[in-house]
Amino acid sequence: MNFDIDKLKTATFLYPTDTTFGIGCDARNPEAIRRIFELKKRSDSKSLIILVDSNRRLQEIVDVPDLAWDLMDLSEKPMTIVYDNPRNLPKELIASDNTIAIRLTHDLFCKKLISKLNSPLVSTSANLSGEPTPNSFSEISEEINKGVDYIFPEAESFVPKFSGSSIIRLSADGKVKVIRE
Secondary structure, three states, X not given: OOOOHHHHOOOOEEEEOOOOEEEEOEOOOHXXXXXXXXXXXXXXXXXXXXXXXXXXXXXXHOOOOHHHHHHHHHOOOOEEEEEEOOOOOOHHHOOOOOEEEEEEOOOHHHXXXXXXXXXXXXXXXXXXXXXXXXXXXXXXXXXXXHHOOEEXXXXXXXXXXXXXXXXXXXXXXXXXXXXXX
Protein backbone atom coordinates (compact mmCIF):
# COMPACT_ATOMS: atom_id res chain seq x y z
CA MET A 1 0.00 0.00 0.00
CA ASN A 2 2.25 2.77 -1.31
CA PHE A 3 0.69 6.17 -1.85
CA ASP A 4 1.04 9.78 -0.82
CA ILE A 5 -1.30 10.09 2.16
CA ASP A 6 -1.64 13.88 1.77
CA LYS A 7 -2.78 13.51 -1.86
CA LEU A 8 -5.11 10.65 -0.93
CA LYS A 9 -6.83 12.81 1.73
CA THR A 10 -8.20 15.02 -1.07
CA ALA A 11 -8.66 12.33 -3.73
CA THR A 12 -11.45 10.11 -4.93
CA PHE A 13 -10.38 6.53 -5.48
CA LEU A 14 -11.40 3.10 -6.69
CA TYR A 15 -10.62 0.35 -4.21
CA PRO A 16 -11.54 -3.18 -3.13
CA THR A 17 -13.89 -3.30 -0.15
CA ASP A 18 -15.20 -6.05 2.08
CA THR A 19 -18.07 -6.53 -0.38
CA THR A 20 -17.42 -5.25 -3.90
CA PHE A 21 -15.51 -2.58 -5.83
CA GLY A 22 -15.88 0.77 -4.14
CA ILE A 23 -15.55 4.41 -5.01
CA GLY A 24 -14.39 6.25 -1.95
CA CYS A 25 -12.68 9.15 -0.33
CA ASP A 26 -11.81 10.47 3.09
CA ALA A 27 -15.21 10.78 4.76
CA ARG A 28 -14.21 14.12 6.27
CA ASN A 29 -13.57 15.77 2.88
CA PRO A 30 -16.77 17.52 1.64
CA GLU A 31 -15.30 18.41 -1.77
CA ALA A 32 -14.28 14.80 -2.53
CA ILE A 33 -17.72 13.62 -1.37
CA ARG A 34 -19.41 16.04 -3.79
CA ARG A 35 -17.17 14.78 -6.61
CA ILE A 36 -18.29 11.20 -5.91
CA PHE A 37 -21.96 12.23 -6.22
CA GLU A 38 -21.14 13.94 -9.54
CA LEU A 39 -19.11 11.00 -10.86
CA LYS A 40 -21.84 8.49 -10.05
CA LYS A 41 -24.54 10.85 -11.35
CA ARG A 42 -26.26 10.21 -8.05
CA SER A 43 -28.77 12.51 -6.42
CA ASP A 44 -27.40 13.96 -3.21
CA SER A 45 -30.72 12.99 -1.62
CA LYS A 46 -29.43 9.37 -1.72
CA SER A 47 -26.85 9.22 1.01
CA LEU A 48 -23.57 7.31 0.91
CA ILE A 49 -22.27 4.80 3.43
CA ILE A 50 -19.00 4.97 5.30
CA LEU A 51 -16.60 2.33 6.53
CA VAL A 52 -14.87 2.40 9.91
CA ASP A 53 -12.04 0.19 11.09
CA SER A 54 -12.70 -0.07 14.81
CA ASN A 55 -15.27 0.08 17.57
CA ARG A 56 -13.62 3.26 18.81
CA ARG A 57 -13.97 5.03 15.46
CA LEU A 58 -17.60 3.92 15.19
CA GLN A 59 -18.35 5.32 18.65
CA GLU A 60 -16.77 8.66 17.72
CA ILE A 61 -19.46 9.07 15.05
CA VAL A 62 -22.63 7.58 16.58
CA ASP A 63 -24.09 6.23 19.79
CA VAL A 64 -24.10 2.47 19.20
CA PRO A 65 -27.05 0.60 20.71
CA ASP A 66 -26.31 -2.78 22.31
CA LEU A 67 -28.42 -4.44 19.62
CA ALA A 68 -26.02 -3.17 16.93
CA TRP A 69 -23.08 -4.98 18.55
CA ASP A 70 -25.13 -8.19 18.73
CA LEU A 71 -26.23 -7.92 15.09
CA MET A 72 -22.66 -7.31 13.88
CA ASP A 73 -21.38 -10.27 15.92
CA LEU A 74 -24.04 -12.61 14.53
CA SER A 75 -23.95 -11.53 10.89
CA GLU A 76 -22.34 -13.95 8.44
CA LYS A 77 -21.75 -11.25 5.83
CA PRO A 78 -20.82 -7.58 6.03
CA MET A 79 -23.55 -5.53 7.68
CA THR A 80 -24.23 -1.84 7.25
CA ILE A 81 -26.27 -0.24 10.00
CA VAL A 82 -28.14 3.03 9.65
CA TYR A 83 -27.78 5.06 12.84
CA ASP A 84 -29.53 8.19 14.07
CA ASN A 85 -27.84 11.46 14.99
CA PRO A 86 -24.30 11.17 13.60
CA ARG A 87 -21.62 13.60 14.71
CA ASN A 88 -18.21 14.79 13.51
CA LEU A 89 -19.04 14.26 9.82
CA PRO A 90 -19.66 16.71 6.95
CA LYS A 91 -23.28 17.51 6.13
CA GLU A 92 -22.73 16.03 2.64
CA LEU A 93 -22.76 12.56 4.23
CA ILE A 94 -25.75 13.01 6.52
CA ALA A 95 -29.13 11.92 5.16
CA SER A 96 -32.04 14.36 5.31
CA ASP A 97 -33.51 12.40 8.24
CA ASN A 98 -30.24 12.94 10.20
CA THR A 99 -28.96 9.38 9.78
CA ILE A 100 -25.76 7.79 8.50
CA ALA A 101 -25.11 4.27 7.21
CA ILE A 102 -21.91 2.77 8.64
CA ARG A 103 -20.19 -0.58 8.24
CA LEU A 104 -17.52 -1.76 10.65
CA THR A 105 -15.19 -3.48 8.20
CA HIS A 106 -13.10 -6.54 8.96
CA ASP A 107 -11.32 -6.39 5.60
CA LEU A 108 -7.56 -5.96 6.12
CA PHE A 109 -7.04 -3.66 3.10
CA CYS A 110 -9.88 -1.35 4.17
CA LYS A 111 -8.71 -1.32 7.79
CA LYS A 112 -5.18 -0.31 6.73
CA LEU A 113 -6.49 2.41 4.44
CA ILE A 114 -8.76 3.86 7.13
CA SER A 115 -5.92 3.72 9.65
CA LYS A 116 -3.46 5.49 7.31
CA LEU A 117 -6.04 8.19 6.48
CA ASN A 118 -7.04 8.35 10.16
CA SER A 119 -10.59 8.85 8.96
CA PRO A 120 -13.62 6.81 7.95
CA LEU A 121 -13.96 6.03 4.24
CA VAL A 122 -16.83 6.81 1.95
CA SER A 123 -17.85 3.57 0.26
CA THR A 124 -20.22 3.37 -2.67
CA SER A 125 -20.33 0.80 -5.44
CA ALA A 126 -18.15 1.47 -8.48
CA ASN A 127 -20.96 2.02 -10.97
CA LEU A 128 -23.00 4.89 -12.32
CA SER A 129 -26.24 5.39 -10.44
CA GLY A 130 -28.86 2.89 -11.61
CA GLU A 131 -26.40 0.60 -13.39
CA PRO A 132 -25.42 -2.89 -12.18
CA THR A 133 -22.63 -3.35 -9.68
CA PRO A 134 -19.52 -4.68 -11.47
CA ASN A 135 -18.46 -8.25 -10.72
CA SER A 136 -14.94 -7.84 -12.09
CA PHE A 137 -12.51 -5.00 -12.68
CA SER A 138 -13.11 -5.24 -16.44
CA GLU A 139 -16.83 -4.50 -15.87
CA ILE A 140 -16.14 -1.12 -14.26
CA SER A 141 -17.08 1.59 -16.73
CA GLU A 142 -14.40 3.70 -18.35
CA GLU A 143 -16.24 6.76 -17.04
CA ILE A 144 -15.70 5.57 -13.46
CA ASN A 145 -12.06 4.56 -14.07
CA LYS A 146 -11.23 7.91 -15.64
CA GLY A 147 -13.36 9.86 -13.17
CA VAL A 148 -11.54 8.85 -9.98
CA ASP A 149 -8.22 10.43 -9.02
CA TYR A 150 -6.58 7.13 -8.08
CA ILE A 151 -7.10 3.41 -8.66
CA PHE A 152 -5.55 1.14 -6.06
CA PRO A 153 -3.61 -1.61 -7.86
CA GLU A 154 -5.27 -4.13 -5.50
CA ALA A 155 -8.59 -3.42 -7.24
CA GLU A 156 -7.37 -4.85 -10.54
CA SER A 157 -7.05 -8.40 -9.18
CA PHE A 158 -9.89 -8.15 -6.65
CA VAL A 159 -12.68 -10.73 -6.77
CA PRO A 160 -15.79 -9.50 -4.92
CA LYS A 161 -17.02 -11.76 -2.14
CA PHE A 162 -20.48 -10.19 -1.88
CA SER A 163 -22.68 -8.10 -4.16
CA GLY A 164 -23.37 -5.79 -1.23
CA SER A 165 -23.88 -5.75 2.50
CA SER A 166 -26.97 -6.35 4.56
CA ILE A 167 -28.49 -3.01 5.57
CA ILE A 168 -30.42 -2.59 8.80
CA ARG A 169 -31.90 0.58 10.24
CA LEU A 170 -31.70 0.92 14.03
CA SER A 171 -33.72 3.87 15.25
CA ALA A 172 -32.96 5.64 18.51
CA ASP A 173 -36.44 4.60 19.68
CA GLY A 174 -35.45 0.91 19.41
CA LYS A 175 -37.17 0.11 16.10
CA VAL A 176 -35.39 -2.26 13.70
CA LYS A 177 -36.00 -2.29 9.96
CA VAL A 178 -34.30 -4.57 7.43
CA ILE A 179 -33.58 -2.52 4.31
CA ARG A 180 -31.56 -5.15 2.40
CA GLU A 181 -30.80 -8.73 3.41
